[in-house]
Amino acid sequence: DQQVKQNSPSLSVQEGRISILNCDYTNSMFDYFLWYKKYPAEGPTFLISISSIKDKNEDGRFTVFLNKSAKHLSLHIVPSQPGDSAVYFCAAIPDSNYQLIWGAGTKLIIKP
Amino acid sequence: DGGITQSPKYLFRKEGQNVTLSCEQNLNHDAMYWYRQDPGQGLRLIYYSQIVNDFQKGDIAEGYSVSREKKESFPLTVTSAQKNPTAFYLCASTEVGGWNTEAFFGQGTRLTVV
Numbered sequence: 001d002q003q004v005k006q007n008s009p010s011l012s013v014q015e016g017r018i019s020i021l022n023c024d025y026t027n028s029m030f031d032y033f034l035w036y037k038k039y040p041a042e043g044p045t046f047l048i049s050i051s052s053i054k055d056k057n058e059d060g061r062f063t064v065f066l067n068k069s070a071k072h073l074s075l076h077i078v079p080s081q082p083g084d085s086a087v088y089f090c091a092a093i094p095d096s097n098y099q100l101i102w103g104a105g106t107k108l109i110i111k112p
Numbered sequence: 113d114g115g116i117t118q119s120p121k122y123l124f125r126k127e128g129q130n131v132t133l134s135c136e137q138n139l140n141h142d143a144m145y146w147y148r149q150d151p152g153q154g155l156r157l158i159y160y161s162q163i164v165n166d167f168q169k170g171d172i173a174e175g176y177s178v179s180r181e182k183k184e185s186f187p188l189t190v191t192s193a194q195k196n197p198t199a200f201y202l203c204a205s206t207e208v209g210g211w212n213t214e215a216f217f218g219q220g221t222r223l224t225v226v
Contacts, residue, residue: 043217102154
């Protein structure tokens with residue numbers, strides 16, 4: 001049973017518009033969430049994170065929103081750029097700091 | 113430059129053979145991890161190590177083995193007991209404190225059984 005779900009396998013967005021990637025989780029004990037970006041045949045790179053005590057974290061063009069009551073988080077990219085085309089993984093940290101629970105990823109395609 | 117190096121980038125294995133994937137880091141990180149990525153799935157944890165000479169099984173450890181004789185190195189052996197080894201393998205490391213601090217991933221090794 002997947003504890004972290006990214007229900008959209010892919011998303012296509014026009015360059016310059018907002019990209020919104022969604023992630024749902026089932027375990028209310030998760031206390032930290034991260035987004036990673038991955039290009040083909042490369043390792044993921046850390047993008048942005050959010051603690052469960054916050055509902056928003058912003059870093060440049062990237063903003064992550066957390067809705068704990070809905071067990072939902074989203075990553076907003078504004079404005080979207082061609083270099084943003086990649087697979088985005090949502091991940092959550094349970095009570096142990098040494099493991100991550102990963103979503104299946106969403107492939108973002110930015111159209112020129 | 114600090115980072116994680118995985119080698120080789122591509123690896124071909126005949127059925128019944130054991131192969132070892134290399135992972136080296138010069139970040140002085142205590143914790144290291146091996147993940148497997150399959151299409152349409154999230155990264156799945158194979159093994160992780162929090163300290164030298166100690167490691168724990170992840171979610172899919174069957175058919176794999178690891179060692180952690182040095183802080184910098186965490187090699188993964190894919191044994192002949194692994195039924196479906198063709199996948200993309202990723203190594204990662206974090207400081208003490210785990211994923212709340214920045215984690216680094218290697219470039220990955222694509223293993224194909226021929």
